[in-house]
Amino acid sequence: MLTPTLNVNNVELFYSFTCAIVAIGVGIMSWPVASQFLPNAFVSVNPKMEVDLRAVCCGQCVTINWFGTPVFIRNRLAREVRAARAVCLRKLKDKYARNANINSNALAFDRNRCLDVRSENWLVVIAPCTHLGCMPSVTKCGWVCACHGSSYDLSGRVTNGPAATNLSVPKCVYAVSALVLGT
Numbered sequence: 001m002l003t004p005t006l007n008v009n010n011v012e013l014f015y016s017f018t019c020a021i022v023a024i025g026v027g028i029m030s031w032p033v034a035s036q037f038l039p040n041a042f043v044s045v046n047p048k049m050e051v052d053l054r055a056v057c058c059g060q061c062v063t064i065n066w067f068g069t070p071v072f073i074r075n076r077l078a079r080e081v082r083a084a085r086a087v088c089l090r091k092l093k094d095k096y097a098r099n100a101n102i103n104s105n106a107l108a109f110d111r112n113r114c115l116d117v118r119s120e121n122w123l124v125v126i127a128p129c130t131h132l133g134c135m136p137s138v139t140k141c142g143w144v145c146a147c148h149g150s151s152y153d154l155s156g157r158v159t160n161g162p163a164a165t166n167l168s169v170p171k172c173v174y175a176v177s178a179l180v181l182g183t
């Protein structure tokens with residue numbers, strides 16, 4: 001008389017075990033897809049940080065560490081701003097401004113890349129190359145990435161090489177002599 005009861009329990013146990021294994025398997029297999037929809041660490045943390053711009057001389061570009069993310073802050077000369085603004089949008093590889101402070105459809109005009117009209121000299125961009133993440137070097141014409149030869153102009157827009165997108169402008173606010181990142 002005990003045998004049928006044991007069989008039912010065994011079947012239930014086997015069923016539960018199989019369901020658990022299937023659930024774990026589905027979870028593991030779907031993680032790469034599901035993770036695409038999660039915000040990355042940079043977006044989810046988005047911490048605030050204030051940078052004193054008085055230390056960045058005209059014509060100078062500094063790299064700051066924004067909680068683990070290198071950011072270029074460039075105080076452009078008037079002629080560098082003019083050169084960045086003279087670039088024809090049609091010639092750009094990536095036509096979008098990639099500026100987190102404005103509409104995502106905004107085009108890559110230099111005025112859409114700098115902070116605001118009071119501060120057109122300041123260019124603030126996430127530093128790693130948009131190809132595979134190497135650190136570009138500062139040049140007179142913008143930046144060059146030594147890894148595979150991508151180059152960026154004085155507005156951080158890609159002009160050459162395998163990189164497909166412009167260096168992105170992070171969330172930030174200009175406040176006369178300071179920059180607040182991550183607002």
Ligand code: FES
Pocket residue numbers: 129130131132133134145146147148149150161162163
């Ligand atoms: S990582 Fe910069 S060009 Fe490849």
